[in-house]
Structures are given as C-alpha cells and as structure tokens.
Amino acid sequence: MRKRSSSSGSEPLKVAFKLAYVGTDFSGSQSQPGRRTVEGELRKGLVEKGIIGEKTKVEFSGRTDAGVHALGQVIAFVPKNDKLTEPRIINSVLPADMWVYAKAVVPDDFDPRRHAVSRTYRYLLYAPDVIERRIVTYSQLFPGTHDFTNFSSVEPNKNPVRTVKSISVTKRGDMYVIDIEADSFLWNMVRKIVTGLRLVGSNKRPAQWIEQMLKPDEYREGIPPALAAGLYLMKVEYPGVEFLEEEYSKGRAYQRMLHSFEWQYTMAEVYGEFKDAMK
Template sequence: MRIALILEYDGSTYCGWQSQLSGGSVQDAVEAALSKIACNDIRVVTAGRTDSGVHATYQVLHFDTQAQRPMNAWVRGVNALLPTSIAVRWASQTSDDFHARYCATERCYLYLLSNHAVRPGLCHGKVGWFHQPLDLERMRVAAHMLLGEHDFSAFRAAECQAKSPVRNLTKLEITRQGDLVIFELRANAFLHHMVRNIVGCLIYVGKGKYPPQWIKELLAGRERRQAAPTFSAAGLYLAGVTYDAKWKFPAFVEPPLALLLPRIGEIA
C-alpha cells in the first residue's frame, strides 16, 4: 500500500532534504522514524528537495509499505520518533498511481527577508537579511518580467540536474510587514537555487544597483555569471505543493508569519 504524508521542518541544522553519505539530512531522519513504525526499511519519494538551511511548512512525500498500521501511527507514532524540528502534519493511504513529485502541478515558496540596518538575532536562521533600504516598487516592476514561461538559465545553479531550464512562474508577489519583506513565488517546478537567485537579483534592483529592465536582459542572456550571487538559504520556505483534486490533499494555507518568526515589525 502507498501512504502520502505532509511534513513541516526547520531546516537550520540539516544538510538539506536529500540523504548524504555523511548523514544529517531531513530524509535520513524521516526514513529512520518510518522504518521503526513499519518494522522494515522504508524509502520515501518527495515532491521536491530542499537545500541545506531551507525550511518547509508543506512538504509532501509518499512511501510503500506492507505494514498494516492505523493512520494515526504514521502521524503521532512517527512524530514521537522524529527530532522536534521535524513533524508529520497529515497522513493518508493513497492510490499506487500517486507520485509525490510527478503528480504535483505547482509548488509555492516563501522567502522572508529582514530589511533592517542591524542583523536579526532572535530570527537567526529563519530569515534572510539585507541592511540597505529597498525600493519595493522597482522590485515589483522587475518581478513582473519574470512571470510566465521562460528559460531560467540565468537563475539556475551550475549543479542543477533538471533536463530543461524552462519553467512557468505563475506568481511572484512582494509585500512588506514592518521590516519584513515577503516574496511569494509559485511555479510548475523550480530549478536548483532558482528562488534564491531570483531574490538576490531583485535585491540588486531594489537597492538601485540595476534598473528593473536588467531582469529581462538576464532572462534573454541566459548566463548565470551575469546575475547576482545566490542569496542566503535562511529565509526560504517550501510553503505548498498543489495536486489535482482527485488526490484529496488538504489545501495548503500559508501559515501566519507569527508562527514562523518570534517577532515581526519595525524596532523603534
């Protein structure tokens, strides 16, 4: 039988989602806990791999098992065996045709950026940080140029293993709450470091280093070395994965920022 799970995790102390020879990944911890409940080795398939330091509020995975367990065992039972920084939020038996990665139609990421002259302490590891003032209107003009289907080679990590650099970015919204700048990005899929590279380039526009039109030039040039450096992983959250209604996944709702951060707003 095939089981689907929804996870959340604080990625600050992990080397990323995917198992590494040296250990220390989110996948390692999840598979170890699932295997104890199933009483045999479990291997999982996920909707997307997050990098070292990246968080998730709605990560989806599936696994196959012959173990007959109540659904509650795959939630509360697994959580009892997981580190406190990882939690299963939902579990359900699903069809053998379901695939966490290939059945997904859209992914949503949030990037939280502290835009204050002084670096954050209480929110360390939970937000990115940029110390200079940012012009959000310029950034929004630039962001609009990224919407739609494009070759995102200029925003792709050199080690990206995707067969094609073409992605369809359906939403890129930038808002501010006090000192916190929130980027929301949705696409059919993302390239390795794509969100962090986009955020880095938009910050270059926001601080006045380049005009908004520079983003269109980057898209056309398809040269990663012409773009801004990859921005910090600390503020990045996998916030949702969308599936066809037939799979009966609960709708993902962006969590209140107060649940992600201990303090939001300007410091007087």
C-alpha cells in the same frame, strides 16, 4: 494515477503526508552519508517504529538545500502496517525540528514529484534598503515561461526553461514576503530571483536588467543566491488528492514552536538594539 488493483483489501495502501521541518540543522532533504538530513532522520524513525522496511522507498515531492525549510513538503510510501500511519504515531519517532501533520490515502502509482501540478515557495527577505515600488513592479517580469539560466545554478543536461505561474511581494515592516508559484523549480532558482529583486529594488541594477537576465542567449551574469534561512517550501498542489489534517499533531507542533519563537524573537530584538548602538 491508477487505483490499486488488489481486490483482497489486505495489502497496506500507499499513503502520503505533509511534512514540515525547520531546515537550520539539516544538510538538505536528500540523504547524504555522514550528514544529518531530513530523509535520513525520517527513514530512521519509520524503520525503528516498524512503519516501513529497510528497503521501502520513501518518495519526496522535491529536494530542499541545506538550511532551507518546509511547511508543505509531501512524502509518500507503502507502509508495512496501515495502523501505524497516523501522524501522531510517526511524530513520536521524529526529532523536534520535523513533523507530519496531514495524511492522504493515494493510488499505488502516486508519485509526489511527477504528479505535482505546482509548487509554491515563500522567501522572507529582510531588506530595509529596498524601495517597495521598485521590488513590487519588477517582480512582475518573472511570471511566464522563461530560460532561468541566469537565475539558477543550472545542472548539466537540465532544461533551464520553467514556467512561473505567479509571484507576489508584500511588505511587512522591513521584511518583504515573496511568494513564487511555478510548475517546478531549478536549483537555487528562488534564491537567485530574490537576489535579483533585491538588486533592482535597491537601485543597484537598472530597470531593464531583469529583462536582460531573462535572455541568457544574449546576456550572461552570475549572481549569488539569497540566504537559505529565508526560504521555505510552502505548498505542493495535486489534482484529486485530499489531505486530512490531524489537529493533535498540529497542536503539538505549535506548542513546541512557542518556546523557540519566544527565544528567537527576543534575540532579534537584542541584535536590533546592538546594531543600532553600533551606527
């Protein structure tokens, strides 16, 4: 990445933000005509506030599908006015289910997708039928460089080889917290890995099945992706980029989520009691 060459100091500097959103009511992150998307809502607010122009490019670190959430999505753009790029100002024109909370001034050629060195996704899997020892053990077959054709929805002309840097599985009651870090991900890759882990973890597939699936030139099988609701983009790493978190914006987001959390937690308990009553 190169530094801005302008010596006048009057041109707005390119800025990057950490963007969070609850993906339930979004048709994915990328703009789609006639659909509510993260990019669409973000651009609408930024343009209305005069932070960017109609044709200003807003770059994302990557796409998320319909129903998928993000805590550490990264966006970048060159604003019309540096003074309007504080997170609290941007949040004033965003809907309640998305917000920015950290900012960095970046070089003018910074690309949040190309310059990312790793991405980490977290999946929250409710799976009381899974054997902890099995899902933890077989999760360690995924780190390394593999052809993930069987664990993704491969797009035409897309290289299916990816390098998984690490994967961890932690049990939390009947929930499994699955963190996967990779250089980059294929479409539905995390959700299909989760499906695979659930299948071996519940003894619905034999021990050697994952090893077979990682050799698509020898063995092919289509499996469905796990539910989108359990997945979120946790963080994206960049060398030399330091984000400064704004405590005010974090505090406002926390307060907004308290009411939603109380309602969702209460409903989960209601559903649990109804489920138990129907056994």
